[in-house]
Amino acid sequence: MSDREEHDEHVFRLTRRKALKGLALGIGTMVLPAKDASASVWDSFFQKNFRELSRPERQKILARLEKEYSATYKKSVRVKDTPSPEGVLFGYGLDLSRCVGCRRCVYGCVTENNQSRDPQVHWIKVLRLSKERGVDLEHSEQYYNPATVPQEGYFYMPVQCQQCENPPCTKVCPVQATWKETDGIVVVDYNWCIGCRYCMAACPYGARHFNWKAPGLPAGEMNPETHYLGNRPRPVGVVEKCTFCMQRTREPDGKYPACVEVCPVGARKFGNLLDPTSEIRNVIENKRVFILKEDLNTQPKFYYFYSV
Amino acid sequence: MQKVWAFVQGCFLLLRKGSKLYYAWVFSLLVLIAIGVVAYANQLYNGLIVTAMRDQVSWGFYISNFTFTVGVAAAAILLVIPAYVYDWEPIKEIAILGELVAVSAMVVCLLFVTVDIGRPDRFWHLIPKIGILNFPQSLLAWDVVVLNTYLVLNFGIASYMLYSYYYRREPNMKYVFPLLMFSIPAAISIHTVTAFLYNGLAARPFWNASILAPRFLASAFCSGPAGMILMFQVVRKWTNIEIKDKAIFKIAELIAYAMFINLFLLGAEIFKEYYSDTVHLAPVKYLYQGLGGHSDLVSFIWTATIFNLTAFFLFLIPQTRENYVTLNIGCVLMFIGVFIEKGMGLVIPGFVPDVLGDFYEYSPTGTEILVSIGIWATGLLVFTLLLRIAVPIMNGDFHVGEDGVKPHIGDQLFFVRKRVAVEDEDLYSP
Numbered sequence: 001m002s003d004r005e006e007h008d009e010h011v012f013r014l015t016r017r018k019a020l021k022g023l024a025l026g027i028g029t030m031v032l033p034a035k036d037a038s039a040s041v042w043d044s045f046f047q048k049n050f051r052e053l054s055r056p057e058r059q060k061i062l063a064r065l066e067k068e069y070s071a072t073y074k075k076s077v078r079v080k081d082t083p084s085p086e087g088v089l090f091g092y093g094l095d096l097s098r099c100v101g102c103r104r105c106v107y108g109c110v111t112e113n114n115q116s117r118d119p120q121v122h123w124i125k126v127l128r129l130s131k132e133r134g135v136d137l138e139h140s141e142q143y144y145n146p147a148t149v150p151q152e153g154y155f156y157m158p159v160q161c162q163q164c165e166n167p168p169c170t171k172v173c174p175v176q177a178t179w180k181e182t183d184g185i186v187v188v189d190y191n192w193c194i195g196c197r198y199c200m201a202a203c204p205y206g207a208r209h210f211n212w213k214a215p216g217l218p219a220g221e222m223n224p225e226t227h228y229l230g231n232r233p234r235p236v237g238v239v240e241k242c243t244f245c246m247q248r249t250r251e252p253d254g255k256y257p258a259c260v261e262v263c264p265v266g267a268r269k270f271g272n273l274l275d276p277t278s279e280i281r282n283v284i285e286n287k288r289v290f291i292l293k294e295d296l297n298t299q300p301k302f303y304y305f306y307s308v
Numbered sequence: 309m310q311k312v313w314a315f316v317q318g319c320f321l322l323l324r325k326g327s328k329l330y331y332a333w334v335f336s337l338l339v340l341i342a343i344g345v346v347a348y349a350n351q352l353y354n355g356l357i358v359t360a361m362r363d364q365v366s367w368g369f370y371i372s373n374f375t376f377t378v379g380v381a382a383a384a385i386l387l388v389i390p391a392y393v394y395d396w397e398p399i400k401e402i403a404i405l406g407e408l409v410a411v412s413a414m415v416v417c418l419l420f421v422t423v424d425i426g427r428p429d430r431f432w433h434l435i436p437k438i439g440i441l442n443f444p445q446s447l448l449a450w451d452v453v454v455l456n457t458y459l460v461l462n463f464g465i466a467s468y469m470l471y472s473y474y475y476r477r478e479p480n481m482k483y484v485f486p487l488l489m490f491s492i493p494a495a496i497s498i499h500t501v502t503a504f505l506y507n508g509l510a511a512r513p514f515w516n517a518s519i520l521a522p523r524f525l526a527s528a529f530c531s532g533p534a535g536m537i538l539m540f541q542v543v544r545k546w547t548n549i550e551i552k553d554k555a556i557f558k559i560a561e562l563i564a565y566a567m568f569i570n571l572f573l574l575g576a577e578i579f580k581e582y583y584s585d586t587v588h589l590a591p592v593k594y595l596y597q598g599l600g601g602h603s604d605l606v607s608f609i610w611t612a613t614i615f616n617l618t619a620f621f622l623f624l625i626p627q628t629r630e631n632y633v634t635l636n637i638g639c640v641l642m643f644i645g646v647f648i649e650k651g652m653g654l655v656i657p658g659f660v661p662d663v664l665g666d667f668y669e670y671s672p673t674g675t676e677i678l679v680s681i682g683i684w685a686t687g688l689l690v691f692t693l694l695l696r697i698a699v700p701i702m703n704g705d706f707h708v709g710e711d712g713v714k715p716h717i718g719d720q721l722f723f724v725r726k727r728v729a730v731e732d733e734d735l736y737s738p
Contacts, residue, residue: 045429049440119357125664137665138590159664168511174448175433176440194433195356195426198448200366204511206664209363210426213355236355237426296510 040064049176050189050228062228069226069233073217077224079232082250084183090244091184092257092302093269093283094158100265101126101149101156108262109160112245113231114223116215123242124160124259125206131155135292160259161186161207161242162292162300169199169208178239183250184273184301185243187229193238200239204293205300208241244270273301314708315471318715319697322706326696327721329546337689344682347675348423356426358675364668365659367424369676372651373683374420376531378455378502379524379650381413383532384462385495386562392488398555402540404702407466408694409536410495414459416687423679447505454501458494461487466698473701474715475708499524512658514591517580523573524650529566531646533559534619534639541636546723549699557630563642564623571620591657594667602660604669609653615645696722 043064053061062079069077106124115121127140131153140157150156167186170178177192178199200208214236226232227247234240245257249270255261260268271278280303283289287305326334351358361368387406390396422428433439434452443449465487472479503524506515537556544551581592593599598606622628622638629635661667672680700706705718 049433052440127664136587137663138587138661140665142664142666168509172446172448172509174442174446174452175430176442177433192430192433193427194430196421196424196448197366197426198446198505200363201506201658202509202511204663206363206662206666210366211355212359212362213357235427239426 040068044191047191049192051176051179058228065228065232069222069224072233073219073222073224075219075222075224077222077226079226079228080247081228082246084181084185085250087272087274088183089273090163090249090301091271091273091278091280091284092163092244093280093287093289094302094304095267095269095307096155096157096304097306097308098265098267099126099156099158100267101128101144101151101154102264104262104264105158105259105268108258109242111221112223112248112258113242114215114217114226114233115240116211116217116234117221118216119213121209121211121215121240123207123209123240124158126156126158128154129157157304158259159205159207159292160302161244162205162298162302163242163244165299165301166297168202168204168296168298172198172202174198181229185246186241187243187246188239188241189229190232190234190238190240195237195239197239204296204298208239210239211236311475312471314713314715315474318474318706318708318717321715322700322717323693323696325717325720325722327723330696330721330723333723334689334692337685337692340685341682341689344679344685347678347682351423351675351679352428358673360670360673360676362668362670364662364666365656365670367655367659368670369652369672369680370420370424372655373680374417374424375502375654376647376651377413377416377420377687378498379528379646380532380535381410381417381458382495382499382525382528383536384410385492386529386533386559386566387536388488388491388495390558390562392485393492396558398552399558401702402551402555404466404469404698405540405543405695406536407462407491408691408698409532409539410462411459411466411694412687412691413532414455414462415690416683417455418459419683419686420680423683447501447508450501451498451505454494454497458491458498461491461494465491466694470698470701474706496525499528506654506658509658511663512591513588514658515654517577519573519577523570523577526566526570526573527646527650530563530570530616530619530642531650533563533566534642534646537563538636538639538643541632543695543699546725547695547699548703548705548719548724550703553630556635560623560629560635560638564620564629567616567620567623567642571616590661594660595653595657599661600667602667602669604671605653605656605660608648612645612648612653615641616649619645 043061047061048057050058058081062081065079066077069079103126106122106126109115109124110117110122113123115123125142127137127142128144128151129135129140133139135157144151163184163186165184167180170180170186174196175192175194177194178186178188180186195210197210200210211234215234217233222233223231225247227243227250230243230246248255249257256270260270269279269283271280273280275281283305284303287307289303289305291300291303359368384406387399387403391400391403422431425431434441436443441449441452443453465484468484469479500521503521506512507517507520510516537559540551540556543549578592581589590599594602595605595609597603619638619642622634622641628638656670660669697706699722700717700719703719707716708714709716
């Protein structure tokens with residue numbers, strides 16, 4: 001055997017050994033957290049941050065996810081990546097004089113956005129506040145349970161992601177798994193989040209939620225119209241949040257978010273802040289408006305107002 | 309390069325040698341580690357639901373422990389400064405032990421962060437170039453950088469020094485001194501960055517006080533050295549190394565100053581919260597008095613406060629500081645006191661009441677406690693093994709042999725009761 005051949009063989013052996021070692025290590029680290037995964041585990045493991053992907057790479061990933069979800073939920077699931085529409089900045093209005101605290105928005109949101117039913121994950125929290133104290137969060141109650149609402153002496157304040165213009169949550173993320181899109185929506189790449197929960201500590205509105213265990217989403221109740229950055233099924237161990245139903249609102253036909261649609265008293269308004277004729281602009285210009293925790297300079301695009 | 313390899317081989321040879329006590333100690337640590345690993349495997353399998361953390365309190369016992377151990381690691385500079393800046397001989401002899409404490413504490417820190425994250429399989433997202441490290445925006449990214457730098461720095465300094473002593477030559481201070489000097493701001497930075505991690509969050513008024521980083525440093529310079537004083541006595545009693553009383557008493561004196569600053573800063577913060585009496589008072593009230601019928605932390609924080617105050621006076625008075633009974637009581641009280649104050653006492657009230665006023669009372673589950681015990685045991689094991697190498701090198705029982713290649717191992721036992729017994733062991737050396 002010539003030196004050259006011997007050298008080649010040596011190199012081969014080394015690389016094979018390295019490859020096997022890498023394989024063993026890789027499997028070792030992955031088997032436990034992803035016990036139910038299929039062969040696409042590898043693709044998903046090596047997937048880049050969503051913002052770094054090229055068009056064809058994105059398409060491949062969406063196709064993979066659609067296949068995976070369709071198999072899991074036994075129905076044809078669509079995963080879109082509709083980008084942020086041009087000339088749009090979404091804004092939200094909530095009429096505190098109308099809200100009766102029925103919490104239909106909470107469950108409308110759960111159904112639309114494929115939140116976990118067991119354990120329950122709610123992106124909207126409705127606070128019951130006493131009229132005497134006003135907006136005093138420390139004396140708020142989230143777990144009120146009367147026979148009928150509204151109750152005498154109380155008013156209700158739903159809180160969800162405020163889609164801050166200056167979001168503290170995206171700033172703190174150590175891996176840029178969360179960011180603000182040009183239409184103002186703060187999103188999470190569920191395939192990039194490492195689950196450190198720093199964003200949850202940073203959020204002044206309790207709008208971020210962690211998957212403490214694998215989300216319990218019954219196949220029958222799964223909404224198959226999904227967005228990659230929005231309501232697609234989430235894995236265990238990552239953070240999720242409200243995206244103003246981007247799977248609906250970003251589409252050309254521009255549907256309202258589920259919570260707006262489901263509100264029985266019309267307390268919820270939604271629209272494009274850049275459009276002077278929009279409903280939300282009308283609210284801001286003509287009603288008494290306030291934003292939550294304005295002293296923190298988060299500049300929410302979620303406006304509370306009083307219509308009467 | 310060959311010499312390095314020979315040194316490493318010698319070290320591994322040495323690690324396998326030891327008295328029955330050494331073996332028993334290492335074995336019991338391994339058992340604790342194994343228990344921790346099983347508990348962690350369960351957590352990986354089921355998700356973090358097996359902990360008591362929830363959306364309201366999203367960081368718990370793991371991050372509390374992390375915060376505390378960063379302080380322990382930073383405290384190494386309390387030995388480095390007198391030893392190298394002021395050239396104080398009694399401490400210079402043991403400064404290297406402080407660096408080994410720092411190395412072990414950093415291992416513990418990094419493990420606590422690892423077990424806390426929801427997707428450890430994605431840790432590589434933090435590696436620059438391969439993943440994305442959100443530097444300099446995220447303070448967590450800063451923490452990754454400074455913690456690893458500090459670990460490498462201390463490990464580098466300590467192993468170079470030991471390597472030099474092993475080959476029976478003086479370390480070249482031209483290289484070591486700048487690194488030692490750099491390790492001082494690095495130690496301060498690890499604890500400052502960890503404080504800033506909390507400090508920068510306007511959403512959590514309990515942490516959003518500019519006094520937080522100085523408080524962190526002051527308390528770190530109490531707990532870390534208190535632990536070291538206890539540990540030095542154990543090491544001095546059970547192994548063949550000399551540590552002078554003078555060195556221990558000097559450390560105790562430094563602790564007294566640090567505790568004074570710590571208590572003063574705490575008082576300043578308490579004053580500001582109670583006198584201004586704003587909505588920001590809620591977490592402090594929850595911690596010290598209980599709020600709205602919730603008072604899980606009250607007994608803990610008062611225990612910590614009483615422990616810290618008692619320890620402060622024990623360290624302040626020269627007679628009690630230089631009496632080993634009262635000194636040791638002080639060390640234990642201070643270690644526990646700061647552990648509560650900088651751990652659960654700092655992390656949990658940041659989350660209670662939560663940002664929307666919800667009260668979720670957190671106390672760690674069995675899984676969290678077992679995993680934490682496993683991690684602490686790992687730290688102790690790392691420290692034991694580092695000592696196993698460092699102690700014989702420092703007292704001349706482990707060095708390169710006459711032939712310049714084979715190691716000479718004079719200390720076959722490591723953990724021994726009496727110093728006399730070791731003299732004869734030379735007979736068995738290879």
